[in-house]
Amino acid sequence: MKRITINKFIGLFCMPVLMGLGLGSCSESEIALKPLDESRYEVIGEQYGYFTDETGKQDFSLVEVRSGNSSSINIYLNATKKLDTASEIKLVYDTEVLERYNVSTDNAYEAFPQNAVFVDAGGGMTLLEGEQRSHSLNVSFTVVDGMTEGTTYVIPLKASVISGSLNLTENHQGYLIFVTVQKNLGDCDKGGCKVFTCIESNDTNPLNNLCFTLKSSGKYLFDGVILFSDNIVLDKETGTVHAGHNDNVMYLLNNREKYLKPLQDRGMKVILGIMADHTHASVANLSEETARAFARELKIMCDTYQLDGVFYDDEWDKPENPIPPGFVKKSPEAAARLFYEVKKIMPDRLNIAYVLGNTRDFSSEVCYFMDESGTKRGPEYYVDYAYIDYGHDGVVDQDMSDNYPGLDPTRWGMYSQEFARGYWAFDTELEKIKAQNAVNFVFAYDPFRESFSTPVKGKTQVQQLELMARILFEDEAVYDNKPYRKDW
Template structure:
């Protein structure tokens, strides 16, 4: 029996038995250390699948300066009595087929910049379930655009052993960004600071005023524009993006307000949240998720955004109950947001997807797509908790590495300011993502709350001293 048909049969059996636990299955991250093999245990055949050194499947995302590398592993669903090997080949056709299938236009990383081992095979020895690392290296030629993603397309073929590859596992895409010629915000400790900014009141350029004394790096790694909105158009039946006058003004003047941040290595993410019209991140049917993901891709492409920040507030589901009367909507559940994030990642695997772990999307369950279980770690890049809340997020976002979990988020209007002890707790626990909200040098508490807080961040997270240049950028748009 073919592998795909087996999955369909499994799915039918699950439906017949009424096992609705699928919507609350554990999730698996793009950076999972292990893969949930339960989805393969239904088969007697020996199956193989690849993971990278972060546990991701099907694709990887790599940024490097001058040179970089990535390790791949061959995994088996059970131990075998004989050696199993697969070959790895750079194959341009893999990218051509991907671009055609997804209406994308990614370019190849030239073969001359990709270094494969002389013996390009992954081997699992008899009695084992995982191969040794297979290292792929990349080198810069100094000519690639720092604004583009390039792709290393790999074809995987079984060369020995009674082994079948899991569906779609016969290709691998490595999305590569050559940052050699671009400034960056990356600090040695690995901490990432996200500035979620209320752009109705505050100029994003204020994020450029804070650097670290020793490293000379910007304190802030990414701006989150708070916020764009999703809107249900009752005339067309479509869910689209909309922006208030302040957000639209910044987008329209991207070169003035946003590009200077990216030129310094800072990422720019768009917040997406409901707007009191009954549509939300958690009530879109799969087909609506796919359509809205296309809308999000169009937004990111048009405004050169680096990702999105999903915030499930203000949907007013119970007032409208759209799923009762409108095709394309479902009863509100976190699994719908899982599907939306999955569809966004499928179209833009190189973009960051950050989840505000609050309300209905306090956690994201696994979903069943195209014959396999897809866990949240395959499409979520970061997840951050609400203000002042700590605690490991592995149960809510299984597979998400601690480094990408954001704890003790701070609210700079004064509602919650993290203490040094809070920040040190994150350091000791290996949590390396942190969000501040509503930083504004024109607010009255800037000198006695916001600035000291950022000084604490600089000291505890980076063992450095904050330098504030005193430059304040006013809101100067209409």
């Protein structure tokens, strides 16, 4: 990727902390599930249970719904080993689960109104003898009068064992569904595949994500934008790291009402890119304590600017020898630790990995971390999307099964494209993305780049976006001819 120079950074601990509003949306379409590597969760002796959603998210789910609309989600009961006898559990609405979560994470989420939540089958779920996964339990919900647009509410569910040998630890007796209520201005929720743009914030206006819609459905073509890129700034006097800002990124954040909120109002995610700044500090060499402190800074940023998540790029660092205090040798383990610490305190926001360098492979046992309940947490817990590099670095046939065990194929960022230099995805590659409802990341989309209308390597940006709309969404791309110049 192109380099963006850091010009300014802010003492973030002086900023007011606001509640984070952005959540990952769940598709309403049928998803082909890939079994998790449950062997990593097996406990010798007793059989323990835990809950996941359709995409394998454990203990919590992320959903958004428009004002006046309804939505639903399927939940599954899983076991750490095959059951000796059938077990029956019951899930019920219980605000105590949310109260405990708010206290433990220093948050203040409101509960989704109980009278607007319906749990199918009275909340009953059965895990049969010899099985490790139950049939789905549907939880549906409706936005009712009095709920505030732009606010995140939580549906708290508590489980109890009715019969059988399955055990539920205290940490796994609850399940939280984070629901963001969005204003109904039209949306990008097409179901199935998603398309994210990654823009050069120095010269591209993020509002250009509004320029393309689909003719038949009326949905927006793009599902989110990555602001590339913020930096990890090393303060050598204190040995600490901070989140710093490029002047252009700073301007967009300080003027989010104009440049970012219109995207979020239509359901698009706004993601902050993070990378090194030609110093020792990177996303892959922070010690455990430094990673935990930096995760808190990222949370302050996401809360303050109402961002929907973080994108991590392991490039442009300048290692020092000997290694300074607060740091470790660069490794996938250190990168995974940062992801894990961020996800622990921001479960309602997206963690997106750029599959390059030390974020190429999180399959090693050292990339699994033990939480407070004694459960191992791997990449399926702390990574939401894996953005495969244009050169497909280290990923065979775009298959992330070995690199990110347990990460559902719907969360693979396959056949990424670079629109400035003409790294286009072919028809057959787009068809593979379509086949598994995966994600496509596009770098350097911009109506003011020459490649928008002048062919590069035989194609223009417009032609490629038309092809993507046709294959991924079986629709026709419509360009409104109202592009947004950089005006700051």
